[in-house]
Amino acid sequence: MMLLDVAKIEAFYGASQALFGVDLSVAEGEAVALMGRNGMGKTTTIRAICNLTPPRAGRVKIGGVDIRGKRPHHVAKLGIGLVPEGRRCFPNLTVRENLVAAARPGTWTLERVNELFPRLExxxxxxxxxxxxxxxxxxxxxxxxxxxxxxxxLDEATEGLAPVIRQDIWKAIRRLKEEGLSILVVDKTLSELLPVADRCVILENGKSAWSGKPADLTSELQDRYLGV
Known part of the structure; x- marks a missing residue:
């Protein structure tokens, strides 16, 4: 089943257009890498999926439900867990309070999170x-x-982190994928990102420029779309 279906979305910040037609999908149990140079629309695409920056054209469906007209917290209740760029933890709450504040009934508990990340416990x-x-x-x-x-x-999953911490986070992401969780991840560390991804989608100038399997992402394509 296609869990996330994004078709030809366009998005704006005021009068300035940021997305010009993005196509993206994530199936149940699939991990998809959203890639592209800085400023190409990755974060805006994520914001559009969550209806934080509502698309003015195109379609976003989550589990078959069209998100048009839904407030962001209603979109989240459709089953979206967002790890935003910059983390945005509640600074004046404890670790436990941050976790409990977000809790909803389901498969994840405080004990499971602590087992995944013992540092948090x-x-x-x-x-x-x-x-x-x-x-x-x-x-x-x-x-x-x-x-x-x-x-x-996950938007910029490991940006700016120490190598040992990056390894811990990638280990956790690999485990989540093995457990069957669907994942959409943005990261610049191709050596860690590509082995996790089932498919890649590359954005250029606010458009979907290429999609395919990691094995098909040749060095030429990397230079064209991801090189400095």
């Missing part, structure tokens, strides 16, 4: 603002999982 009474950047990213992922999502969306 060790720091459950600490304020989120006191965590390292990597620990905050773990908390942001854990918070999204506490909503028991059908689709986990």
């Amino acid at each position: 060790e720091r459950h009474a600490q304020m989120a603002r006191s965590l390292s950047g990597g620990e905050q990213q773990m908390l942001a992922i854990g918070r999204a999982l506490m909503t028991s999502p059908r689709l986990l969306i």
Whole structure:
């Protein structure tokens, strides 16, 4: 079943158009890498999927439900767990409070998140603002999982993190995929991203420029669409 179906969406910030026709899909249990240089529309596409920046044209369906006219929190209830760029943990809440605040009935519990990220259990009474950047990213992922999502969306999953923390997060993402969770992930670390992805979608200037399997993403295509 196609869990996420995005067709020809266009999005604007005021009078400025940012997306000019993006096509994207994620099937049940599939991991899709959303790729492209900086400024090509990846974050705006994610915002459009969540209806934070509502598309003015095109279609977004989640589990067959059209999101047009739905408020972002209603879109989230369709099964979207968002890990936004910049993490955006609640700084004045403890680790445990951040996790519990997002909890919805389902497959994910505090115990499961602590088992996935033992560092969070060790720091459950600490304020989120006191965590390292990597620990905050773990908390942001854990918070999204506490909503028991059908689709986990990670925007810049490991940007700016220390190598050892990146390894921990990629290990967790691989495990989530093995457990059958659908994932849409943005990241620039191709050596870690491509082995996780079942398919890749590349954006250029706010449009879908290429899609295919990681094995088909040749060095020429990487230079054309992802090179500096």
